Amino acid sequence: MIQRIFCIANQKGGVGKTTTTVNLAAGLAQIGQRVLVVDLDPQGNATMGSGVDKRALELTVYDVLLENASLTEARSRSPKGGYDVLGANRELAGAEVELVALERRERRLRSALQAVQADYDFVLIDCPPSLSMLTLNGLCAAHGVIVPMQCEYFALEGLSDLVNTIKQVHANLNPELQIIGLLRVMFDPRITLQQQVSEQLRSHFGNKVFDTVIPRNVRLAEAPSYGQPGVVFDPASKGAQAFVEFAREVVQRLGQPA
Ligand code: ADP
């Protein structure tokens, strides 16, 4: 049974969504969880970073959203990651427009996931850097949102749009949806400003801020070019260890009341 479906979302680009998705997936796999990664970004970075060649895919999440293929037909396996991937490539950019004319347009992913309920413990949805129809499909399908963020000056400001969108989806489309937590990523404790913003986050959001902090670590940035999550590419690195720790925290939090 799928315990939890999480969107990894933040409408800013380059904040660490994809890195969080593939490394949390690999971390969860390492501690025995069955995981599916859904790549909802036409850039296909989560697909490539999982070692699946987006250019060679015959079926992708695009076909699933348009109901030309089932998820079972379209998924593949990350060769090193230990989890499954519903891949994406540039074709997905067209779905944005094509979905508008279709019925249940924001619920396509939700329906598709129901067919694989029995296969996974966790589904992680890597969202594009926008609050678009694709992201909406992710939010409608999910139990919760994990928000990776850098502790920079404008971090809190950018968050309010996302929080409002989540509230609206919660009120109108998906009453299950909630913010699971904010994950501090690319953290450098030597930078005073980052420490200050980190404190601010804690005081605003309390226990919605994950205890685990992901450090800035070059091995995490190098891993995608080898088609591997950092957790697998260099398990001894600080970044990899932080993500395995994060996977444990996610599993542990599920046992506690929200
Ligand atoms: P997004 O999916 O939000 O656009 P990415 O996960 O692709 O963001 O990250 C943006 C860039 O930052 C990538 O080049 C990635 O390798 C790098 N990066 C992400 N997290 C870290 C980290 N903890 N340490 C070092 N580099 C990182």
Ligand code: MG
């Ligand atoms: Mg990304």
